Amino acid sequence: MAQSLNVGVPWIMCQQNDAPQPMLNTCNGFYCDNFVPNNPNTPKMWTENWTGWFKQWGGKNPHRTTEDVAFSVARFFQRGGTFNNYYMYHGGTNFDRTAGGPYITTSYDYDAPLDEYGNLNQPKYGHLKQLHDVLHSMEKTLTYGNISTIDFGNSASATIYKTEEGSSCFFGNGNENSDATISFRGESYVVPAWSITILPDCKNEAYNTAKITTQTSMMVKKPNEAEDTPSTLKWSWRPENMDNFLLKGKGESTQTQLFDQKVVTNDQSDYLWYMTTVKFKKRDPFLGKNMSLRVNCTAHVLHAFVNGKYIGNQHAENGKFNYIFEKDVKFKSGRNVIALLSITVGLANYGAFFESKPAGITGPISITGRNVDETIVKDLSAHKWSYKTGLNGFENQLFRTESMSKWSVESVPFNRTMTWYKATFNAPLGNDPVVVDLLGLGKGTAWVNGNNIGRYWPAFISSENGCAAKCNYRGPYHAEKCLTNCGEPTQRWYHVPRSFLNAEGDNTLVLFEEMGGNPSLVNFQTTRVGSVCANVYEKNTIELSCDRKPISAIKFASFGNPDGNCGSFEKGTCESSNNTVDILTQECVGKEKCFIDVSTEKFGAPDCTGSARRLVVEAIC
Secondary structure (H helix, E strand, O other): OOHHHOOOOOOEEEOOOOOOOOOEEEEEEOOOOOOOOOOOOOOOEEEEEEOOOOOEOOOOEEOOOHHHHHHHHHHHHHOOOOEEEEEOOEOEEOOOOOOOEOOEOOEEOOOOOEOOOOOEOOOHHHHHHHHHHHHHHOHHHHHHOEEEEEEEEOOEEEEEEEEOOEEEEEEEEOOOOOOEEEEEOOEEEEEOOOEEEEEOOOOOOOEEOOOOOOOEEEEEEEEOOOOOOOOOOOOEEEEOOOHHHHOOOOOOEEEOOOOEHHHHHOOOOOEEEEEEEEEEOOOOOOOOOEEEEEEEEEOOEEEEEEOOEEEEEEEOEOOEOOEEEEEEOOOOOEEEEEEEEEEOOOOEOOOOOHHHOOOEOOOOEEEEEEEOOEEEEEEOOOOOEEEEEOOHHHHOOOOOOOOOOOOEOOOOOOOOOOEEEEEEEOOOOOOOOEEEEOOOOOOEEEEEOOEEEEEEOOOOEOOOOOOOOOOOOOOOOOOOOOEEOOOOEOOOEEEEOHHHOOOOOOEEEEEEEOOOOOHHHOEEEEEEEEEEEEEEEOOEEEEEEOOOOOOOEEEEEEEEOOEOOOOOOEOOOOEOOOOHHHHHHHHHOOOOEEEEEEOHHHHOOOOOOOOOOEEEEEEEO
């Protein structure tokens, strides 16, 4: 079928080892150096090099180290790769209901070289750019050269690409623990563990994946200078109108069975009401017992009501989307209305047969009565169920700035379920990316000037275990390696594009809060580079840049063998007698960027016997 379209370009099939000819099968993953196309005439192509990983509600922040991404790319080309494409190169935002998963967050930053807001994610962006420049300089040799490999043992090897005009070399060390010393053509080269050294002329080292000579940028959030939020935000509110569902059980259609949520909603809404009525006679044996409502559920979130009263909610843990909701309930004689609101948080959108993964309430649903040793179960699964897709507030578009619906400014309630909130604010000054801090809220959806900025769920806290203070880049990466943000909200800040904002005049923020939260803490901020750091060996040049803003001060600088990380550097056991801070202050402060030649001529020659001399600097933007 694909061939019959005659599109004029080759078709590719990623992650499909049995792709039929003439399709080009390609590789996706963290590493593709061992990938072999199923046709010897097909180029070795990497269609998705995963630069990080996505975040999920209830999860932590995943990070893939710069060194490891560079290692994966260099080793791919060392082993005959011809094409590398990054996923993602630019992080993004899942506005509105575009997040899938399920449970993929609104932020899709992905730890990409360009972050969610378009900022350079340094050092990943700069280190990969240097790698691309080196590989591009070798393009002709890599394309036409004959390949030979020398195995030095212990996962160390040399790969030589040779043409009549010259040679280019890759020295690889796949050992996770030990550096390798490679002797080649009368010279010795030290290749750090889990790294690749590239020599475009097979003599001089131009690049090593583990040696970063690019600055690290530390991003910060700045308060809204246009006004003092959150104190200036004046809130109005209104409840979600649910009377037809809670008291009447009235929907759009009825069936005597429980349907998967996708079947009823056709993915037009996150919300689906399941409603039924149950009648008890005065002398019904159920009424004299301790009674509970039991729901076998695959809804991502479930809210339950009986006779208009809220009896509770429950949400699935990530990866465990089948659970049992059970609450004690007092039913009355006569007619009782059970209303269950099933909520999805992104539907499955990848993997085999993803469309068949259940969502919603598929049952069974039962009422259980208990009295001493006696238990009676009433199965409601085959009752007449009424269905209603969506919520009234969404249908009436309460989120639109021109909405004529009535809002109250009196006694604004906090921690109230199923509640709409609205406030106006001034756009933050300047051009830096804008975020809204929704800490204090539960779960829901947010709009700015009628634009849906996505689902929020800051009440979902990640577990306190599994994060490490420092990440070791060596060894294969996986999604549970190098995690941060333990014990914190999965996502607290939400991207508000400048294109959504009015630079002059009022802007409107609307929140629909499902679980109950405190909007009084909401505030707008901007995100920007707060400081930049470098940790560079001598005989290299480092660029410090504050992303179009001037460098205001040098917080720390030392040439020798300093220790620590960006934000917490310390002097080592040897240091230049020259005042490194003064030298860098003169060269960099007041400038948007400066280039520093890391040499003994500039900084002096400290005696650091046994360790290579390095320049470490932290500059404030």
